[in-house]
Amino acid sequence: MENINNRKHKQKTIDQCGDNENKNEKNTTENVIQESCKNLKGDVLNYSNDKKTNKITNHIPREEKTKFLRINFEIDLLSVGLFLCGLLTRMYKLEEPKNIVFDELHYGKYVSLYMKNTFFFDSHPPLGKQLIAAVAYLAGFDGKFKFDKIAGPHDSIMTSAFQASLEGGLASITKGQPLLVAHGSQITLRHTHGRTCWMHSHNQVYPIRYPDKRGSSHQQQVTCYSFKDVNNWWIVKRPNKHDLVVEQPIDVINHGDVIQLVHGITSRALNSHDVAAPVSPQCQEVSCYIDYNVSMPAQNLWRVEILNKDQNGESWHTIQSLIRLIHVDTNTALKFTGRQLPDWGFHQHEVAADRIINQDDTVWNVEEHRYTKSEDQKERERELVTAEMIPTAATSLTFWEKFFELHYKMMFSGTESVQNHMYSSEPFEWPLMSRGIAYWVSSTSNAQIHLIGNLLLWYSGTIGLLIYFVLLIFYLLRRRRLCYDLDENTWEQFQLIGELFLIGYLFHYIPYFFVERTLFLHHYLPAFTFKTLLLAALIEHIHYLNTHIFKVKFFNYIFILLISLWLLSIFYVFLKFTVLCYGATPLTTNDIINLRWKDTWDFIVHKN
Template sequence: RRKPPIFFRFNIQVDMVALTFFFCGLATRFYKLAQPKNIVFDELHFGKYVGMYMKNIFFFDLHPPLGKLLISLAASLADFNGKFKFDKIGSPYDDSVPIFALRFIPALCGSLMIPSAYYLLLELGCRQWTAALGAFLILFDNAFLTQSRFILMEPMLLLTTILGLLFLLKYRNMRHSLGIIWWITLACSMVFLTFSSCIKYIGFSALSLGVVIVWRDFWGILPDKRLSNKQLLFRGLLLGGTMLLIPLSIYIAVFHVHLSLLYKAGPHDSIMTSAFQASLEGGLASITKGQPLEVAHGSQVTLRHTHGKACWLHSHAEVYPIRYTDKRGSSHQQQVTCYTFKDLNNWWIIRRPNKSNLVVTSPPDAIKHGDIVHLIHGITGRALNSHDVSAPISPHNQEVSCYIDYNVSMPAQNLWKVDIINREVEGDVWHTIQSQVRLIHVNSSQALKYSGRQLPAWGFNQMEIVTDAVLQQDDTVWNVEEHRYTRFDDEKERERDLINAEMIPLQGTKLSWWTKFSELQYKMLFPSQENVQSHMYSSDPLEWPLMTRGIAYWVSSQHNGQIHLVGNIAVWYAGTVCLILYSSLFVFYLLRRRRLCFDVDPETWDHFVNAGITLFCGFLFHFLPYFFMDRTLFLHHYFPALLFKVLLTPVVIEHIHV
């Protein structure tokens, strides 16, 4: 009797070791996940960002938004309204906050990274007991466990890094094939490594490591005579295109979602340029709508430092001290500063040198690129001036002041040339908000510059303004933010008009998505150094390998309960020892091989080298960048490097054992 034909057949293979590790991860990461019902450490920031996503309010963070978007998705599915105020660490959550949902994604990623690490070590060529040891070390490390139980980014960062490298190793083990599965494997690797980069910028270290591994592998197959020149060229172009287009597309797509969701004004607007702020719903546009577009003779303006720290050109009646603490003399002229708050003394009047009155004519006499102007301080009536006197804090630059006539041999040098640097886009006429200008001092050919340095108490701790002979700098770029036309020639009437005038909202400023994206990238990649602050739990990278200090994440105000970030000392110290052992063995083997003494067989040597490129180099790629960062660092910044150190430990143990 004939058997009926079989149309479908499924073969399911279950790795009980990996499954056991996954369930152990779930048990440790999800056990009483909603406890404590208080804000724990950086949940203060990330919870606040999630709330802003829920309310579509723009916020600024130094890291890419993918991790925050994923947590926001879980929060949205749990009907979180975002109204809870994340005010301080330790504050209790109210009933409107779905604590489990907010902590779900990090806990799930923390659980998945354990079996993923197991498969990564298997793909690296390790024995099963070695791979199991690596997963075991991750499972029982206190630091990884703690970080996985709260609204934090590291679990997502580490999981995507492991998955990206796992697919990359699978791709490398298929190096001699060139088919759709080969390309899909490489593409999956680039997708996950890009996800890592879109969660925190240190993820670019993993992406860079992946690129190095791919091109090293490509270099290794170049001598293969079975591949023609056309095949090698095609493979190289395919590799390059995949490693360029996939990361770029995903990165842009993530920020497109981010900026599309955050279209309302919020507390972080002032970090961005005036044009960016004016493009947000209810933002700067509510102040600047309806104001004249073209800056003209008689325009009353506030001049904002375009890039970096938000501050406005400012002056007041106080003068520079006759002598500074270093015994240098000043001009004793009226102080000019950059003030970080909106203020009446931020207003200036643009005047042509050949005109005495300040009233705007009809039609307005527009100021254009290359025009020479005076800038008259709106309240004191004195002209912006510079001269060959050293600036108070930056003596290598010239001082900027408002000129006071003391009847001494120091004539006014108060002419400034308008240099519109984006005139190819905005045109030659000086426009409100959109035109970016440099004000060039005519007598010295130096540009008005925000120095980034703070004046002492005599300058009310405001920021220093200087002129600099180096014109092409971001800190020499300014734009008009608020603008109105002068209606009165009388000084008292003008002052009264400045104090009482209000803007009439009409319509917002349009800004292309690419312009907003480019500006946001600039602000994120080149942050203001004023954000660098000391913290009682901050640490130095040299302290991390031996874990000389932890971080107090949460302390109960009602009982003795507390959460302290500290790693498993056996795991951390063993990893540090294995790093030293691996590098020592590698140097030893290289020297011996140079002497034609081959202590290990070629297969063992290849495995040892491949493990080093993936894990030892991975550690260096994720550890060394922090030595060049001028920012506040904490122990959790070490976790990506720690992951590679922990995974290298069983590899070294296996090598010594075998």
């Protein structure tokens, strides 16, 4: 009975469809019905007996709405977990010890200087310290630490022009001094770029012979001295004039003029000749000439070349003019060599004359300046010793001039003072963590904070670097022979590992081999981060090889077991050395000795 009813209903529907075909109605709903009916005619035999299919539904398709904004929000639980672990271990006992630890002393001082608008030279990018200063300000700190210098520490590393534009310090000395250098000017000559020092001389002479059996001129020493001193003063003199008093109108020194420089205290003229310099034998010795009545006449004429005459004019200006002094007889330039003299030179820096003229170390500028008022030598000496200028107007530099100079000094100042430190280390020592850094030690016990890494993780990362490099060479050689061990997606991922992590590691590590400054283990930490990420990616790659290439379950189980034991061991090492991370645990001498896993680790033991 049911089949008969279905057939009747089907025939009725077909008839209805036939009628609809004869009509040209534009109604959208009826057009949909017509299309449905045509399908029914062609598929009568396959008509379903299901009651639900007996209903013909008029369906009008809807156009999808254009999505102008889509926000996808995902949470990586593993990353969140690592972040929380890092946050907890960092914040745990952060308030201990109740003492200044390592560079916190400098950061507190720098924050204070920022808040007092006092200039200081920072060899690092300043944003971090500025953020600390901002937080300190919001917390109510007013910066009032006690400091002796208002001009700020390290301002002497900047050029004379930069210093003179600051309030206090050098500005209080230079603001009232004459602008134009003339015959009879008393000046101090500062090495402009690089290390801060002033051309200097004293009564001592060069040794007759050096340890390598070379001979010297035995003339008066000329050096570059890093401190203000009365022996830094020189008097500018025209070769054809003998009276050193500055008269009106003043005889201004211009670009290209030939002059003599007379040492203010000893009254001997700056000299050079064809004798090898004491520490840099490829250069000529520079001295103050002493007439020994031997066959070595004075060669004391120097030509003034003003490098920035296009900006400041042909005349020699105090502070602003950057000059080179060219020795007339030998066509060599007065140069700061950067080399230190031995004991006989009081470890001051060498000044020589170099045939290579165009270099930064041959650039000088006048810093302090006054006009000679007396011809009497004793009176001149008294004037030099008591020299003091009265501030009148500040030297001005534009913002961009200061900006570029400050960043130039930030990039290159680290090469100016290489010093030894008991916890300094060399880059080749870092991958194996040969030395750490003592940050703090308790005055009442052996409790201490020591920068030292997790030895197991440190060595694993170094080994991981080597394994990745070997695998990379292996894959490249195999692909060269058209042996494709990895599918294209896996190979691209393996290459991406190297592009990100290996190159990132080398980029943050290799440059330190060419840096001439004191280095510590913490300089390796950015490279270490990339090394650790590379290790994690390498472990994932090896797991992929076990599961998709070798396909030996036993090997994969062993690998997972070894990785689990390795992670537990890393955690054990972390727990063992936490006493050196937080400094809250009093340690005995035996405790310190037991933690000294390498002979090169210098832990502090000062309490039994």
